[in-house]
Amino acid sequence: MTDFRNYKVPYQTSQEYSESVAYFSMEFAVHQPLKIYSGGLGFLSGSHLRSAYELKQNLIGIGILWKYGYYDQSRNQDQTMKAEWYEKIYSFLEDTGIKYQITIHGNPVWIKAWYLAPQTFESAPLFLLSTDLPENDYLSQTITHRLYDSDTAAKVAQFIMLGIGGVRLLDELNFNPDVYHLNEAHGVSSVFHLMRKFGSKEEVKKRLVFTTHTPEEAGNEKHDIYLCEEMGYFNGYSLDEVRALTGMDGDLFNHSLAAFRFARKANGVSKLHGEVSRHMWESYDNIPEITSITNSQNFNYWADKQLYTFMNEDDVEKFDDRKRFLKKRAFEIVADQTGQLLDPDVLTIVWARRFAGYKRPELITRDLQRFEALINNPDMPVQVIWAGKPYPSDYGAISTFNQLVHLSKKYTNVAVCTSYELALSKRLKQASDVWLNNPRVPREASGTSGMTAAMNGAVNFSTYDGWICEFAEHGKNSFIVPAADYHNMSIHDQDAFDLKNLFQVLENEIVPAYYTDKNAWRKITQQGMKDVNDKFESNRMAREYYEIMYKS
Known part of the structure; x- marks a missing residue:
C-alpha cells in the first residue's frame, strides 16, 4: 500500500x-x-x-x-x-x-x-x-x-x-x-x-x-x-x-x-x-x-515503431506498405464516422487540432475554385480530413467547424471527424501524408501536433511559426508557406498572402513530389521522422x- x-x-x-x-x-x-x-x-x-x-x-x-x-x-x-x-x-x-x-x-x-x-x-x-x-x-x-x-x-x-x-x-x-x-x-x-x-x-x-x-x-x-x-x-x-x-x-x-x-x-x-x-x-x-x-x-507513446524499424533497416517496400496500412486502418474510423471511404493510395492532407480563429482551419477552402481543382484533379487527386474541438462557447470556431461539415457533404474525398482526443489524434497522424498547420504568425506559441505527425510518417506543411522555426528545412524534411512581413500587414492581407502561397506550394511542389517521385517523397518523410526524434522528443x-x- x-x-x-x-x-x-x-x-x-x-x-x-x-x-x-x-x-x-x-x-x-x-x-x-x-x-x-x-x-x-x-x-x-x-x-x-x-x-x-x-x-x-x-x-x-x-x-x-x-x-x-x-x-x-x-x-x-x-x-x-x-x-x-x-x-x-x-x-x-x-x-x-x-x-x-x-x-x-x-x-x-x-x-x-x-x-x-x-x-x-x-x-x-x-x-x-x-x-x-x-x-x-x-x-x-x-x-x-x-x-x-x-x-x-x-x-x-x-x-x-x-x-x-x-x-x-x-x-x-x-x-x-x-x-x-x-x-x-x-x-x-x-x-x-x-x-x-x-x-x-x-x-x-x-x-x-x-x-x-x-x-x-x-x-x-x-x-x-x-x-x-x-x-x-x-x-x-x-x-x-x-x-x-x-x-x-x-x-x-x-x-x-x-x-x-x-x-x-x-x-x-x-x-x-x-x-x-x-x-x-x-x-x-x-x-x-x-x-x-x-x-x-513522447516517442514511446506517439510514434509508430514499425515505421522507424523499417526506416532504420532501409526496407523501402515494408516502409511503404506499413504507411499504406496505417492510412487504410485510420480511414475505417473516418468512414465509420462520416460515411466517406478514402483511398490509401491518394495523397491525404489532414488539418486536426483545436479549432480556434487564429489557427484558420478553413483557410484552404477560402479559394473554393482552387480547392476544388486540387481535390478533383483526376491525375493527382487529393483528399482532406479535418478534426478538432472548438471551445464549447467559441461560436465563431463552432460555425467554422459546421461550415466544413456542410462543405464535406459535397465531395466523396473530404471528411470532418469528431471526438478529436488522443486516440483519434494518433490515428489521423498515421492517416496523414501532409500535416497542414497554418496559424497566423506569430500567434502559435509552440504547436506540437506536427511533432507527433512526423513520428507517424507525415510531412509537415506549415506557416513559419512556433516549433517549426527550429525544425523545418523546406523540401528536405517539411514544406513551409513563404513568410511575409506580417507585423506590417492587416489580418485580411496576411490571410490572402498566406492562402495564395499555400496553394502555390501545394500545386507546384507537394502534390507533384508525392505522385512523380516516390523515392524523393519517402526521403522527405524519413528525414522528418529522424529530425523530430533527434530534437523534439520529450525526454x-x-x-x-x-x-x-x-x-x-
Whole structure:
C-alpha cells in the first residue's frame, strides 16, 4: 500500500534528477481513457509526465479530476457539432483516503485526492483533486465538473482549487518539493498559501518556476481583482498587500504577471515564443529572465515503431506498405464516422487540432475554385480530413467547424471527424501524408501536433511559426508557406498572402513530389521522422527542465 501521508515517488529516482518537483497543470493528456484535457497544454503535460517516468525523475503532477472532462463532441441530426457532457468513471484511479478543506467564496469546501499510479499508464505519479463529494453543497461540487468552465466565478474557483488546493495537498502528503512548477498561470493562487508557509515572497521565489504558453499579452487570463478577493483567491491577504506583493494597480488581476513576479525563472515553449515573450513583457519590472524550452512529445507513446524499424533497416517496400496500412486502418474510423471511404493510395492532407480563429482551419477552402481543382484533379487527386474541438462557447470556431461539415457533404474525398482526443489524434497522424498547420504568425506559441505527425510518417506543411522555426528545412524534411512581413500587414492581407502561397506550394511542389517521385517523397518523410526524434522528443525537454529551470 502507498503511504500517502509521507509520500515519496514510488521508484528509485535517478541521481541527476534528485530535486523534487511538483508540476501543476490544469489538464493532463496522459492516455485516452483519462479524459481530463482539452488540447495542446494537456498533450504537452502528458508527454512531460511520461518522460519524467522514463528518466526516473523525482517529479509528481498535480491536477484536477474533471467529472465531465472538457466536453464530448458529437453531432446533431445534420452532422453539425454538438457539445455534450457525460460523467466519467475511472476504476483505475486509486483513492488516497485524503480529504481536507479550503475556503472558497467564504465557504469551507472539501477536497478529495485521487491518484494515478505510475505503472497504470507509465507516467510520473499524478494526483487529481475533486470537490464532487456529498459533504459539499451542489455549487461547490460543480467546481471540478467542467474543464475551463465558461462561468467567470467558477473559473476563478477552479484556479483556487489547482493553486491553493494543490499546495495544501502537498502538505497533506508531507511532500515538500524543492521546486513548484506552474505549467501556465492557472495555479498561481498557490503563492498565497506558500507565502504563509515560507514567510516571505523571497522564500517563495526561491522555489517557484513558471512556464508561459501565451504569445499575446491580451491572451493572458485576467479577472476582476475584487471578485478574486471575494472568492478567496488571495488566501486572506488584503488587496493592499496583494498589490504590494504583485506590483499591480487597477481593478484587474493578471494571473501571468503574478506568476512572473513570484517566479525565480520563467520560460516560453519555443525559441520564437521565448523571443516574443521577452518582448511582450519587457516593459514590466520585476520579471525574471524568460528563457525557452521547446515543447516536445513522447516517442514511446506517439510514434509508430514499425515505421522507424523499417526506416532504420532501409526496407523501402515494408516502409511503404506499413504507411499504406496505417492510412487504410485510420480511414475505417473516418468512414465509420462520416460515411466517406478514402483511398490509401491518394495523397491525404489532414488539418486536426483545436479549432480556434487564429489557427484558420478553413483557410484552404477560402479559394473554393482552387480547392476544388486540387481535390478533383483526376491525375493527382487529393483528399482532406479535418478534426478538432472548438471551445464549447467559441461560436465563431463552432460555425467554422459546421461550415466544413456542410462543405464535406459535397465531395466523396473530404471528411470532418469528431471526438478529436488522443486516440483519434494518433490515428489521423498515421492517416496523414501532409500535416497542414497554418496559424497566423506569430500567434502559435509552440504547436506540437506536427511533432507527433512526423513520428507517424507525415510531412509537415506549415506557416513559419512556433516549433517549426527550429525544425523545418523546406523540401528536405517539411514544406513551409513563404513568410511575409506580417507585423506590417492587416489580418485580411496576411490571410490572402498566406492562402495564395499555400496553394502555390501545394500545386507546384507537394502534390507533384508525392505522385512523380516516390523515392524523393519517402526521403522527405524519413528525414522528418529522424529530425523530430533527434530534437523534439520529450525526454530532451524533461532533461532541459531539470538543467535550465529546476536547478537553483
